[in-house]
Amino acid sequence: MSQVLVASNRGPVSFSLADDGTLAPRRGGGGLVAGLAAVTEADRAPDGGQAPPDVLWVCAALGEGDRSAARRAPGGRLDLDGHDTGGAAVRMLDIPAATFHRAYNAVANSTLWFVHHLLYDTPRVPHFDARARRDWQSYEAYNAAFADALAGEAAPGAKAAVQDYHLSLAPRMLRDRRPDLRIVHFSHTPWASPEYYRLLPDDIGAAVLDGILGADHAGFLTDRWAAAFLDCCEQLLPGARVDRAARTVTRGGHVTRVGVHPLGVDGERLRARAAEPDVAERRRALREQVGDRRLIVRIDRTEPSKNIVRGLAAYREMLADHPEWHGRVVHLAFAYPSRYDLPEYREYTAAVRRLAGRIRDEYGTASWDPLILRVEDDLPRALAAYQVADVLVVNPIRDGMNLVAKEGPVVSERGCALVLSREAGAAAELAGDALTVNPYDVSQTAEALHQALLMPPDRRAERCARLAAAATALPPRRWFADQLAALD
Ligand code: F6P
DSSP: OEEEEEEOSSOSEEEEEOTTSOEEEEEOOSHHHHHHHHHHOGGGSTTSSSOOTTEEEEEEOOSHHHHHHHHHSGGGBGGGGTOOOTTOEEEEEOOOHHHHHIIIIIIIIIIIHHHHTTOOOTTTOOOOOHHHHHHHHHHHHHHHHHHHHHHHHEEEEEEEEEESGGGSSHHHHHHHHOTTSEEEEEOOSOOOOHHHHTTSOHHHHHHHHHHHTTSSEEEESSHHHHHHHHHHHHHHSTTOEEETTTTEEEETTEEEEEEEOOOOOOHHHHHHHHTSHHHHHHHHHHHHHHTTOEEEEEEEESOGGGOHHHHHHHHHHHHHHOGGGTTTEEEEEEEEOOOTTSHHHHHHHHHHHHHHHHHHHHHOBTTBOOEEEEESOOHHHHHHHHHHOSEEEEOOSSBSOOSHHHHHHHHOSSOOEEEEETTBTTHHHHGGGSEEEOTTOHHHHHHHHHHHHHSOHHHHHHHHHHHHHHHTSSOHHHHHHHHHHTTO
């Protein structure tokens, strides 16, 4: 029985299954996992030893490799089966593949993610029909599987930290099963305004809000997302009473407090990782490739909300407007593959590749490659790119936080200029020292890239130092501890 439980779709480790049945582990990617792993990893535990033994991380099996690992482990406990989970106790749930697929791909990623990031092409989608209802039932079943697991593993009065839009129903379901528990839900995404949230079928929209209100505390990354959640509760959820000053929502006699916890990075841990030999090796290789040219860097998941196509278009426009940069700058665009089960993501990646090809055709010469695009997962190369970047561009359409905007300045060697979308949650903390842009305004972004390249080195270094300080203000351990403390 655990005193503290964490629940998230993705866990700290995932497995691929070889033909001979052997399992190859790889670390889970993305901001949520990076944050939670920094909380639970043994080497960084407060006593310098093991992670607190009573923290249990419950996650879903994402594919066949994971399912096989979960089945082989006693009670799904990967840590008890000799797997390296970074020191955390991890229970992986073997949810039936079809249920998982509909919950993760159809509801979480194609519906809730699209709503919160304003990604719909509304004349065509969304289209909520009978099939969408079946998908929704799978989402309910998936959430119920987490609620059952948490209810079964939690000690009396334990604290459960439920993460993200995949698990918006789980807090309510868990409260129904175990009223003695103290529950926090944390959203790593933006939250949609009521006008956009209303795209959801009324009952589904209400169920998501009501699910989160099953928690005692609902956490968000910025004031803006917290305020949008309160707006949705007030306008769209019958019977919900919102107190804006106190930041509470009362429904059915239960009070949920709403809090803002802007997740930052663990500077010490990140710098130590960036000091590893594999990063130095990648940095040497990059330098060999680009010489002493200026570098504009972007690191993303291949994700439509990251706005990679407009970012590349801005670089193209900058090259058109400022021929003085020809031969003197290289754009490194590193994207790691994500959610390829969804056609939108595959098509988006293809569009990124097409535009990158066009830029190379238009401007490339025998001695200058203006753009290097890589679509693969390579953490040491991403860290090397952060180190040598003159300019870091982070231009999402909308983003809960965006940890790239925080990691880059922390790892930068000489100080990088940050071109940052005003719609990234990180802008709430970093805008003062970044060049902020409207992510839809390609020309403005092109001009910001130009200005960032022109920024004098000492000014760039000063700004970057302040960005790094802001980025590390709330490291994952404190971010998590604050949420648990909010339950007392
Ligand atoms: O909430 C967003 C998030 O969980 C991020 O933390 C992470 O970058 C991303 O989604 C990962 O998505 P997925 O698990 O679908 O690859």
